[in-house]
Amino acid sequence: MGQRRRSADLIDSLARHVISVGGLCVIVAVLAIIFFILREGLPLFYPAKSSPQPPLPIPLQAGQGATSLLVTSDEYREFVVTLDRDGVVRLRSPQDGALKQELRTPLLKGEVLTAASEPTMGSFIAATESGLVVPLRLQFQVRWEGGRRVLQPRLSGGPVLDFERPEDPIRKVSGARLEGGGAQAAIVTASGELLYGVFNAVEEKTTIFRLTDEVSPRRLSALAMSSNGEWLVAGAEEGTFNVWQLEAGEAPSRIQSSEASAAPITALAFLLGDESLIVGDAAGGVAVWFPLRYLQVANTAEAPVRFEGTLLRPGEQQRILDRGYATEYSHIPALTFTTAGRSFRKIHTFAPHPHGVTALAASSRNRGFISADTAGGVWLRYATTESTQARLHAGKDAIRSVAFSPRLDGIFALDAAGRVHRWSLQNSHPDATLENLFTKVWYEGAMESAHVWQSTGGSDAFEPKYGLWPLLFGTFKGTFYAMIFSVPLAIVAALYLSQLGPSRLRDVCKPVIEIMAALPSVVVGFLAALWFAPLVSQHLATALLWLLLMPPCLGAALGVWYLTAKVLRATLRPGVELVFIFAAFVVAFLIASSLGPFLENAFLGKDLATWLFERFGIVYDQRNNIVVGVALGFAVIPLIFSICEDAMCSVPPAYTSAALALGASKWQTAIYVVLPAASPGIFAAILLGLGRAVGETMIVLMATGNTPILDLSPFTGMRTMSATIAVEIPEAAYGGTLYRVLFATGFLLFAITFMINTIADTVSYRLRRRYGRY
């Protein structure tokens, strides 16, 4: 006896330990997952880190009087590269400033007066005292010698543009290479002339255009040409700037003259991609301007027409931002739209420097840039997020030139005293801040700020758009449509099978519905995308009509059922109502499938989807919310159903008998007693279904079309967080911004499902306490 007691105790304590260890393991595993997700996602929000290194005094070369004009570096930061006044490119050690190499080109004769660097790596343009403008290129060949990297620099140049003005020294220069060996450049001379020259490689001749007369205030103080050669911008001391659109070889056409600032414009530069202009002024202001497309809208009718809230009188014209009005207003023929070109508009304004801006440098990899001022301030900015990521100090002297190292891991600044300041920089994810993941951002090329998710693009200059809002929205939109489809069905089915239907039916249906849960979601997604979606889009009118006809048909069927029971003066056997319901389905379908095409032919003259688009501008995507709602609903129905059914079955029979004995019908008992008593379970079922739908991946991946749009229409698709992670993680570079943003998305998803489940738990606990004291 004692023996047995002892062994029972032993088993007891063993079981207790095994269970606690198991439980602990689960908790540890969950925590580990959270930790891992956070470890991958959090670095996204780390601030830029920079570490200053002591300034490098570049010794004046004896007898040459050399001062550096601009600074840059090679890809590996092995050299600090300067272009000096004597026309020599000098490579120095970044450690001690020791001169490593001097590179010369025969193209540079005499003193270099001014120079500019292009954002593309290792390209400068230099202007000499003899009036020549020479594009230069510094390239490094990498060799490996005995396991050591050896960089072999090479300086090339040309073609030379001769502005033929030796008597009028060049003050500012900017230029760009053209395809096929040509080049173009613009200069501002000491006398205030603005000249634009194009070197044609085929004819080997330079054409010069004088733009001075087109500039209203003549004292030009800044100049920039985009590296794709499309834009030329000249800023003036009056705070205005002029923009020309360049067409190689033709006279430039001035498209804009704008007031940018009250202070003189002192620096201009283009961001990577040539779609954003950075403007710096003498008061320290820094702003980014986008070239936006404009439309000319005219009212050609005899009567006034309402357009975007204003009344357009007959013949009146208006110039507006092109926000796709042409298609939006295509149904009003009185309005004609003509493109009205592009002009720059100030979009992002940055925290101003306390002193005048002297130099700007754009990153060659992202939308980052550096602005530097007259008092040694070197500020790191990011255009997309409109943020200032680091404020560096380089002594007291004005900064003459700044540059990123090509890999963005260092910043170089050259001050007026000839010193080079260096910082090494760690700023891996400037384009995703916690704020801009969730707020509207004005991206390049867009006509307004918006929530956009578009993580990859066609070119290196693509600006990634990490707006999580469309994904969140898509997730909840898909979930919403799935829930409105599945919740009523599942609850009604559970109520019917557990309370009203014949028990034989329940014995068959319950396992069948539960087997539905075992259907791999990829199969559901596949069927939805390749069979159901085309079917619905082909027979849209029929499908919608069917949906519309279901409630009245069901009502009618139940009415007939009730009357039959009355007339026969007999209680129909339970289960007979199913025949009526089935009949209602069939009848509704028959009516819909014959009426749908008929109505389309008779009234619309075309199919419904086309008509909706033409009449109301409602877009119909083949993979849309209806499809997703049904497919996703199909996946969550078993879950909701079986939990609801269990909850309803476990409602104490004492309640149902009490209700029946009080003269309630079976239906009334089900609705007034079973539903409230099972409400904790039902609520938990709905929330668990919600959690499942939010996290569901394969179905939404296949059936949503994956378009990250913000649109509530049931006829359009969506893109969910889970599908985005699944689609994009394979192509996201390890440790890259996209990779980390996806992890952050994963964490968000986790947090949402965790929250839903917690709510499910607490609320159902409360409800159980209220209803469940059986």
Add this chain to the structure above:
Amino acid sequence: MAGSTLEKLTTGMQEAASETSSRSPQAHRPEHLAAIHCENLSVFYGAQQALFNISMDIPRHRVTSFIGPSGCGKSTLLRSFNRMNDVIENVRLEGKVLIEGENIYEPGTHLPTLRKNVGMVFQKSNPFPMSVRDNILFGPRRQGVKNRALLEQIIEDSLRRADLWNEVKDRLHTSALDLSGGQQQRLCIARALANSPRILLMDEPASALDPISTAKIEETIYELKDEYTVVIVTHNLQQAARCSDITAFLYLGKLIEMNETAKVFRNPSNKQTEDYVSGRFG
């Protein structure tokens, strides 16, 4: 031992009898129809037969009690009066049950109406997990009563009849589950009364309660018979003796004896009945 029991029973009965005579104003009413009339009623649970050819008449405005040892079919018989047996699977029934002249096993019988007229109180109190008020109004609302004043009236009336009004009138909105066991059972009685049934079936309504609650419920039952026909199942012979006018003794699914309560307890015509009421078995 047996004698003393008998004595007690007899005194209880005498009290009951005297009270009956003093407070039955309706005794003179014509009663050409029995409240419940059953004929050759047999009930089967699957293959097992639980009731054998029961025939009886339960008169109006009387309290009829069913007594008998456990498993003899009292509850089954009671449930066949409002067709609550239908809820149980595999039940089969033969014979007739007429409630005020109408065969309730006729096809086309409207069960909700039947059960509204033949109310039932279960052995274990089973208030809904709702407020006291909603419990009382459950029946009337299902019956489609909408008039507010009427509903308020029903609440007060039925609670007063069930002798619960004074205890709960200030807590009509609290959950019925917060009441004590005895109060819950009286609430169930009030809930059944709210339907204004003609017949009230009670299956051991006081079996799980303390003596004070039991006494209150017995009092309630006694008052009810003025307006209702009451059928009560009980294991407590004293209870049967105290509050019923007619007693039916069932044994192994058969009706052994049914007669005026005084007669059954004092002078049973059947040996088995005598053994049972004198406590020799059961």
